[in-house]
Amino acid sequence: MTVSFQPASGPARRTVVAAAGAAGLAVALTACGGSDDDASAVPAQSGGAADDAANGGGTGGSSGGGTPLASTADIPEGGGKVFADQKVVVVQPSAGEFKAYSATCTHQGCAVKSVSDGLINCPCHNSNFSVADGSVSSGPATKPLPEVRITVDGDSITLA
Numbered sequence: 001m002t003v004s005f006q007p008a009s010g011p012a013r014r015t016v017v018a019a020a021g022a023a024g025l026a027v028a029l030t031a032c033g034g035s036d037d038d039a040s041a042v043p044a045q046s047g048g049a050a051d052d053a054a055n056g057g058g059t060g061g062s063s064g065g066g067t068p069l070a071s072t073a074d075i076p077e078g079g080g081k082v083f084a085d086q087k088v089v090v091v092q093p094s095a096g097e098f099k100a101y102s103a104t105c106t107h108q109g110c111a112v113k114s115v116s117d118g119l120i121n122c123p124c125h126n127s128n129f130s131v132a133d134g135s136v137s138s139g140p141a142t143k144p145l146p147e148v149r150i151t152v153d154g155d156s157i158t159l160a
Contacts, residue, residue, distance in 0.1 A: 066150075066151060066158035066159040066160050067086060067158060067159040068156060068157075068158050069083055069086065069088070069090055069100075069150070069157045069158060069159060070083075070090060070157045071155050071156060071157070072092075072098065072152065072155045072156075072157060073155060074157075075090055075091065075092045075098060075157070076092065077092050077094065077095050078092070078093070078094075078117075078118050078131070079091065079092065079115045079116060079118075079131070080092065080115035080120065080131055081115065082103050082111075082112055082113060082114065082115065082120075083103070084103065084111060086103075086159065087102060087103045087104060087111070088100050088101070088102065088103050088148050088159065089101050089102075089103045089112055089115060089120055089145075090150065090157055091115060091120070091131040092131075093118075093131045093132045098150065098152050098157055099131070099134075099147065099150075100147065100148040100149070100150040100157075100159075101120065101129070101134045101145035101146065101147055101148055102145050102146045102147075102148055103145075104145075105122040105124065105125075105127055105141055105145075106127075106136075106141045106142070106143040106144065106145060106146075107122065107124070107125055107127050107139070107140050107141035107142075108124060108125065110122055110123070110124035110125070112129070112145075115131060118130065118131050118132070119131065119137055120134075120145065122141070125140050125141075126138070126140075127139055127140060127141035129141070129144065129145050134146070134147060
C-alpha cells in the first residue's frame with residue numbers, strides 16, 4: 001500500500017483566503033451603499049452645524065441656523081463645558097471671551113471630559129489643553145485641539 005503526501009486536488013489555501021477576503025469586502029461595501037429605491041436616493045444634507053463642528057468650523061457669517069449650545073452664564077470664566085453630543089468644548093478664557101474646540105483629543109481620539117483650572121482634560125492618557133488657545137499643556141498629545149467656530153449673540157452661544 002502506498003501513501004501519498006500530496007495534498008488533495010482543489011484550491012490552494014491562498015486562493016481560499018483571498019476569496020473569503022473579497023467576499024467580506026463585498027459585504028462591507030454593500031452595507032455602506034444605499035438601495036435603489038427613491039426614498040434612499042435623496043442625498044444627505046450637509047453643511048449643517050453638526051458637520052461644521054466635526055470639520056473644525058463653519059463657513060462663517062451669521063446664518064442663524066447654528067445649533068444652540070449654551071448661555072454665556074453657563075460657561076465659567078477660566079473654565080468651560082464639554083458638549084459631548086456635539087463633540088465640542090466651549091470655554092471662557094477671560095471675561096466675555098468665548099472659544100470652542102473639538103472635544104476629541106488629538107492623541108488617540110478619546111473624548112475630553114472636563115475643564116478645570118484653565119485646562120481641558122482628557123481622561124484616557126491625561127493630556128491637557130489650554131483654554132486660551134487649545135495648545136497642549138501636558139502630553140502625551142502633541143497637537144492642539146482644533147478650534148470650532150461659534151457665534152455669541154447676546155447671551156446665547158451657538159455653533160457657527
